[in-house]
Amino acid sequence: MTMCRLASCALIALLPVPGQAQDLTLPAAARQLSERTSPFASYDLPTGGFADGAVPARRFEGRVERRTFRINGASSTTLQLMAPMRQQLEEAGYDLVFQCEDRGCGGFDFRFETEVVPAPDMHVDIRNYRFLSATRSAEDAISILVSRSGNAAYIQTIRVSSQTTEPADAPAQTAQTGEATADLGQMLQRDGHVVLRDLEFDSGAGTLLPGPHASLKQLATYLQDHPEHRIALVGHTDSTGALATNIDLSRQRASAVRDRLVNQFDVDPARVDSEGMGYLAPIASNLTPEGRDANRRVEAILLSTR
Known part of the structure; x- marks a missing residue:
């Protein structure tokens, strides 16, 4: 070349x-x-x-x-x-x-x-x-x-x-997790919402794949550190298909994320709402594959304190 x-x-x-x-x-x-x-x-x-x-x-x-x-x-x-x-x-x-x-x-x-x-x-x-x-x-x-x-x-x-610290080294892992949690928490408090970018779902379905999804662990840690806060999980889709179908799919995905937080990370269900918006709140153009990728997402939204 x-x-x-x-x-x-x-x-x-x-x-x-x-x-x-x-x-x-x-x-x-x-x-x-x-x-x-x-x-x-x-x-x-x-x-x-x-x-x-x-x-x-x-x-x-x-x-x-x-x-x-x-x-x-x-x-x-x-x-x-x-x-x-x-x-x-x-x-x-x-x-x-x-x-x-x-x-x-x-x-x-x-x-x-x-x-x-x-x-x-x-x-x-x-x-x-x-x-x-x-x-x-x-x-x-x-x-x-x-x-x-x-x-x-x-x-x-x-x-x-090359990895200089063994993966089983608990102190090093704790430091990394805390650093990542602080970043997610800072974005949540600064912007009022954050996209959980590492979530993976079955194509066209509401099933959340096993992961690991680091963002959920970070979000759960943030909620543990801030017991006065509540969040809403909001699912979004691209514009392919009917609105009613997309709202239902986005609601299923948000609900699946909520269930994972509650069942795997022991988050109080009273502190997490879930809803679906379908394609009504895009963050990019639905005319390109990249834009549609960006619009398929689940966001965590910080609510008023309890």
Whole structure:
């Protein structure tokens, strides 16, 4: 793959992004949208394009860091955005495992068979994206996904590094859980609501999959720490199908989340309401797959104190 021309690359002002893997630098206008770190987890690093019904992948285990960024008004192509980051990885000793461009990756199928942070924190235009995966050791790997959507560009990085603390180390886990809980609680109190982004349901059904769903544990801990607070869980759908059907589905999903909080995390049922809005409160356009992904969600809403 050809590196971008010097004149083109010069248009991309690069600045360090604190905490980014290997001090990876991104365009100066890049604004971080999300960050999620799992102290000990697994990630299936794509090693090829979509073929025979699947994306070939190699599983890595360790500390997994997921970050997304947005660049408003971006005029650079996906290659101009990807090339400097690829060069940085090579200079840091990474071996490129796989790289591709939209159709060459497998288009729609690749995008939906590999891990992508949910919208609105990451948007992928299936006609305009690039992907790269690289490794530096048996325990150190990284993937970069770059896409343009309208007048904005999005960058996702997922990095796995060696685990320095045993997963059974209770103090370390407690510290991580407390940190994540504080983040969720701060968003809940600051904004009055928070999207529980890691929930997974059977397609077209109200059944909440087993998880683990870290957001529910964090929400339960927040409620334990704030016994005066109540919440409402509100389900939302995209605009596909009839309104009555979508309201019923969104209500089922919110109710399933409430049941999980009550039955698995011992939350007082009197402190949790549930309701469904169907497609009546979108947060993105229903005209694109990314927008529909964003609109399918369950939110926790902070109610007045008891």
